[in-house]
Amino acid sequence: MDRIKNIFNENYKDLCICAYYYLKDINESEDVVQDVFVKIIEQNKLNEIDNIKGYLRISVRNASIKKIQFKKKQRGYQQFISKDSLFYTDQNTEVQELEALKNKIELYKQLDKLPKNCKRIFLLCVLDGLKYKEVAEVLGVSVNTVKTQMKKAFRTLRHSLKGIYLTLVFALIKKS
Numbered sequence: 001m002d003r004i005k006n007i008f009n010e011n012y013k014d015l016c017i018c019a020y021y022y023l024k025d026i027n028e029s030e031d032v033v034q035d036v037f038v039k040i041i042e043q044n045k046l047n048e049i050d051n052i053k054g055y056l057r058i059s060v061r062n063a064s065i066k067k068i069q070f071k072k073k074q075r076g077y078q079q080f081i082s083k084d085s086l087f088y089t090d091q092n093t094e095v096q097e098l099e100a101l102k103n104k105i106e107l108y109k110q111l112d113k114l115p116k117n118c119k120r121i122f123l124l125c126v127l128d129g130l131k132y133k134e135v136a137e138v139l140g141v142s143v144n145t146v147k148t149q150m151k152k153a154f155r156t157l158r159h160s161l162k163g164i165y166l167t168l169v170f171a172l173i174k175k176s
Contacts, residue, residue, distance in 0.1 A: 007052055008037055015060045022064035032063045065138055072128040110160045114153055121146055122153040 019029035036059045049055045111119055124135045132146045
């Protein structure tokens with residue numbers, strides 16, 4: 001336990017700075033760093049790690065990116081479901097609301113039919129607003145793989161959603 005305390009004390013400040021680079025919030029940065037250490041302790045991984053500083057830095061970076069993605073996803077879903085969505089017009093009649101709800105449900109059904117990686121890439125790019133390069137880094141794939149999967153997702157959605165496709169895609173892209 002003394003070893004982990006020493007490692008924590010030696011690296012805490014630098015790791016917080018690393019997390020702050022991504023999160024732009026000191027409290028969230030501190031939380032991420034502490035969570036990384038808690039995870040190492042819970043998994044009892046300390047003795048298995050050869051380059052502890054490198055491991056911690058990468059873990060903090062990845063945890064920060066995950067936190068950003070989670071926040072973007074939450075915002076995306078909230079905006080997607082909110083009444084300010086493009087699915088609603090100024091008139092906001094019950095018929096229009098029902099049609100919008102039906103379109104959203106159909107979109108989610110069709111998204112669920114996409115292959116797992118294709119769906120994941122599509123959601124990260126469109127709903128979370130990440131760039132292809134960022135998605136490639138997060139998932140550990142090439143940018144070309146991301147491009148190919150996005151083309152596949154759009155092609156599949158365009159075919160399966162026919163009449164509502166353009167409205168949905170523009171609404172999703174505008175949210176990004």
